[in-house]
Amino acid sequence: MTDxxxxxxxxxxxxxxxxxxxxxxxxxxAADYDVGSIHIAQPWARATPxxxxxxxxxLTITNSGTAADRVSCVSxxxxxxxxxxxxxxxxxxxxxxxxxxxxxxxxxQTITLKPSGxxxxxxxxxxxxxxxxxxxxxxxxxxxxxxxxxxxxxAFGAPTPGAAPSGGGSMMMENRGSMMQMDKQ
Numbered sequence: 001m002t003d004x005x006x007x008x009x010x011x012x013x014x015x016x017x018x019x020x021x022x023x024x025x026x027x028x029x030a031a032d033y034d035v036g037s038i039h040i041a042q043p044w045a046r047a048t049p050x051x052x053x054x055x056x057x058x059l060t061i062t063n064s065g066t067a068a069d070r071v072s073c074v075s076x077x078x079x080x081x082x083x084x085x086x087x088x089x090x091x092x093x094x095x096x097x098x099x100x101x102x103x104x105x106x107x108x109q110t111i112t113l114k115p116s117g118x119x120x121x122x123x124x125x126x127x128x129x130x131x132x133x134x135x136x137x138x139x140x141x142x143x144x145x146x147x148x149x150x151x152x153x154x155a156f157g158a159p160t161p162g163a164a165p166s167g168g169g170s171m172m173m174e175n176r177g178s179m180m181q182m183d184k185q
Contacts, residue, residue, distance in 0.1 A: 030152050030161065036144030037065025038105070044161055045122075045151040046115075047131040055079070055129045057120040057137065057151040058160070060112045063105040069143045070102035073120055076137040080124035087117055096121065102142065114160055120151075129153045 033040040038061060045057040055078075063069055073082035083098040103118070105111055113119050120137060122129070129135050134150040141147075154161070 072102040079122035
Protein backbone atom coordinates (compact mmCIF):
# COMPACT_ATOMS: atom_id res chain seq x y z
CA MET A 1 0.00 0.00 0.00
CA THR A 2 1.17 3.52 -0.74
CA ASP A 3 1.87 6.27 1.76
CA UNK A 4 -1.01 8.28 0.24
CA UNK A 5 -3.43 5.40 0.92
CA UNK A 6 -2.43 5.18 4.60
CA UNK A 7 -2.58 8.96 5.00
CA UNK A 8 -6.13 9.08 3.53
CA UNK A 9 -7.11 6.02 5.60
CA UNK A 10 -5.91 7.72 8.79
CA UNK A 11 -7.80 10.94 7.98
CA UNK A 12 -10.98 8.99 7.13
CA UNK A 13 -10.77 6.94 10.30
CA UNK A 14 -10.21 10.10 12.37
CA UNK A 15 -13.26 11.73 10.76
CA UNK A 16 -15.42 8.69 11.53
CA UNK A 17 -14.27 8.62 15.16
CA UNK A 18 -14.90 12.39 15.50
CA UNK A 19 -18.40 12.00 14.03
CA UNK A 20 -19.18 9.11 16.37
CA UNK A 21 -17.96 11.07 19.40
CA UNK A 22 -20.00 14.12 18.36
CA UNK A 23 -23.14 12.00 18.03
CA UNK A 24 -22.46 10.40 21.40
CA UNK A 25 -21.83 13.76 23.04
CA UNK A 26 -25.13 15.16 21.72
CA UNK A 27 -27.17 12.33 23.21
CA UNK A 28 -24.98 11.59 26.24
CA UNK A 29 -26.20 14.70 28.08
CA ALA A 30 -29.83 13.59 28.00
CA ALA A 31 -30.72 11.62 31.13
CA ASP A 32 -33.60 9.20 31.56
CA TYR A 33 -35.94 9.58 34.54
CA ASP A 34 -38.15 7.13 36.42
CA VAL A 35 -40.97 8.11 38.75
CA GLY A 36 -43.31 5.34 39.90
CA SER A 37 -44.31 3.27 36.85
CA ILE A 38 -43.42 6.12 34.48
CA HIS A 39 -40.21 6.18 32.42
CA ILE A 40 -39.13 9.42 30.75
CA ALA A 41 -36.53 9.25 27.99
CA GLN A 42 -34.68 11.55 25.62
CA PRO A 43 -35.63 15.00 26.93
CA TRP A 44 -34.38 17.84 24.73
CA ALA A 45 -35.18 21.39 23.66
CA ARG A 46 -34.22 23.66 20.78
CA ALA A 47 -32.30 26.90 21.19
CA THR A 48 -34.37 30.05 20.83
CA PRO A 49 -33.40 33.34 19.18
CA UNK A 50 -32.68 36.33 21.41
CA UNK A 51 -35.94 38.05 22.36
CA UNK A 52 -38.14 34.96 21.86
CA UNK A 53 -40.98 34.84 24.36
CA UNK A 54 -41.55 31.08 24.14
CA UNK A 55 -39.63 27.88 23.57
CA UNK A 56 -40.43 24.20 23.17
CA UNK A 57 -39.14 21.04 24.81
CA UNK A 58 -39.67 17.38 23.93
CA LEU A 59 -39.48 13.95 25.57
CA THR A 60 -40.84 10.42 25.48
CA ILE A 61 -43.06 9.11 28.30
CA THR A 62 -43.79 5.39 28.87
CA ASN A 63 -46.33 4.08 31.38
CA SER A 64 -45.31 0.55 32.42
CA GLY A 65 -47.98 0.41 35.12
CA THR A 66 -51.41 -1.18 35.14
CA ALA A 67 -53.37 2.07 35.47
CA ALA A 68 -53.57 5.22 33.37
CA ASP A 69 -51.76 8.29 34.67
CA ARG A 70 -51.98 11.99 33.77
CA VAL A 71 -49.10 14.43 33.54
CA SER A 72 -48.96 18.24 33.62
CA CYS A 73 -46.01 20.60 33.46
CA VAL A 74 -46.28 22.58 36.69
CA SER A 75 -43.24 24.87 36.73
CA UNK A 76 -40.05 25.82 34.95
CA UNK A 77 -36.89 27.56 36.11
CA UNK A 78 -36.59 29.09 32.63
CA UNK A 79 -40.09 30.47 32.03
CA UNK A 80 -43.08 31.97 33.82
CA UNK A 81 -45.29 29.05 32.73
CA UNK A 82 -44.97 25.63 31.18
CA UNK A 83 -47.76 23.67 29.56
CA UNK A 84 -48.16 20.53 27.49
CA UNK A 85 -49.58 21.61 24.12
CA UNK A 86 -51.20 19.98 21.12
CA UNK A 87 -50.34 21.27 17.65
CA UNK A 88 -52.67 20.97 14.68
CA UNK A 89 -52.85 22.48 11.20
CA UNK A 90 -56.16 24.00 10.12
CA UNK A 91 -56.29 25.45 6.58
CA UNK A 92 -52.59 26.26 6.67
CA UNK A 93 -52.77 27.84 10.14
CA UNK A 94 -50.80 26.18 12.94
CA UNK A 95 -52.85 26.07 16.15
CA UNK A 96 -51.37 25.26 19.54
CA UNK A 97 -53.50 24.71 22.60
CA UNK A 98 -52.78 23.52 26.13
CA UNK A 99 -53.86 19.97 26.95
CA UNK A 100 -56.62 20.54 29.51
CA UNK A 101 -56.55 18.38 32.65
CA UNK A 102 -53.15 16.88 31.83
CA UNK A 103 -51.96 14.43 29.21
CA UNK A 104 -53.21 10.88 29.79
CA UNK A 105 -50.80 7.98 29.33
CA UNK A 106 -52.61 4.64 29.24
CA UNK A 107 -51.05 1.52 30.78
CA UNK A 108 -48.37 0.16 28.44
CA GLN A 109 -48.51 3.29 26.27
CA THR A 110 -45.55 5.34 25.06
CA ILE A 111 -46.16 8.94 24.00
CA THR A 112 -43.49 10.99 22.25
CA LEU A 113 -43.67 14.76 22.50
CA LYS A 114 -41.91 16.01 19.36
CA PRO A 115 -41.81 18.90 16.89
CA SER A 116 -45.05 19.36 14.92
CA GLY A 117 -47.02 17.40 17.54
CA UNK A 118 -47.50 17.27 21.28
CA UNK A 119 -44.78 19.31 23.01
CA UNK A 120 -43.89 21.18 26.19
CA UNK A 121 -44.37 24.92 25.75
CA UNK A 122 -42.19 27.21 27.87
CA UNK A 123 -44.08 30.52 27.98
CA UNK A 124 -42.67 33.95 28.88
CA UNK A 125 -39.04 32.84 28.78
CA UNK A 126 -36.82 34.49 31.39
CA UNK A 127 -33.85 34.22 28.99
CA UNK A 128 -33.14 32.59 25.61
CA UNK A 129 -32.63 28.83 25.57
CA UNK A 130 -28.96 28.48 24.62
CA UNK A 131 -27.36 25.57 22.79
CA UNK A 132 -25.16 23.52 25.11
CA UNK A 133 -27.08 24.50 28.24
CA UNK A 134 -30.18 22.87 29.75
CA UNK A 135 -33.72 24.05 30.44
CA UNK A 136 -35.52 22.62 33.46
CA UNK A 137 -39.16 21.93 34.15
CA UNK A 138 -41.11 20.08 36.84
CA UNK A 139 -43.85 17.62 35.89
CA UNK A 140 -46.65 16.31 38.11
CA UNK A 141 -48.14 12.86 37.49
CA UNK A 142 -51.47 12.16 39.23
CA UNK A 143 -50.33 8.72 40.43
CA UNK A 144 -46.56 8.48 39.95
CA UNK A 145 -45.57 11.77 41.61
CA UNK A 146 -43.36 14.72 40.71
CA UNK A 147 -40.14 14.82 38.71
CA UNK A 148 -37.83 17.67 37.67
CA UNK A 149 -36.36 17.16 34.19
CA UNK A 150 -33.34 18.79 32.56
CA UNK A 151 -33.76 19.32 28.80
CA UNK A 152 -30.39 19.60 27.01
CA UNK A 153 -30.70 22.49 24.54
CA UNK A 154 -29.71 21.60 20.98
CA ALA A 155 -29.12 23.99 18.09
CA PHE A 156 -31.95 26.11 16.67
CA GLY A 157 -33.66 23.92 14.04
CA ALA A 158 -31.97 20.72 15.29
CA PRO A 159 -33.65 17.48 14.20
CA THR A 160 -35.13 15.12 16.78
CA PRO A 161 -32.24 13.20 18.38
CA GLY A 162 -32.03 9.67 17.01
CA ALA A 163 -34.46 10.38 14.15
CA ALA A 164 -33.51 9.75 10.55
CA PRO A 165 -32.75 12.99 8.72
CA SER A 166 -35.85 14.24 6.91
CA GLY A 167 -34.43 17.34 5.33
CA GLY A 168 -37.18 19.33 7.06
CA GLY A 169 -35.19 20.90 9.84
CA SER A 170 -37.16 23.03 12.23
CA MET A 171 -40.91 23.37 12.59
CA MET A 172 -40.72 26.79 10.98
CA MET A 173 -39.01 25.35 7.92
CA GLU A 174 -41.41 22.41 7.67
CA ASN A 175 -44.38 24.77 7.71
CA ARG A 176 -42.88 27.52 5.56
CA GLY A 177 -45.59 29.86 4.34
CA SER A 178 -48.00 28.87 7.10
CA MET A 179 -49.21 31.11 9.89
CA MET A 180 -48.92 30.17 13.55
CA GLN A 181 -51.62 30.72 16.13
CA MET A 182 -51.19 30.01 19.81
CA ASP A 183 -54.29 30.22 21.96
CA LYS A 184 -53.56 31.70 25.41
CA GLN A 185 -55.40 30.31 28.38
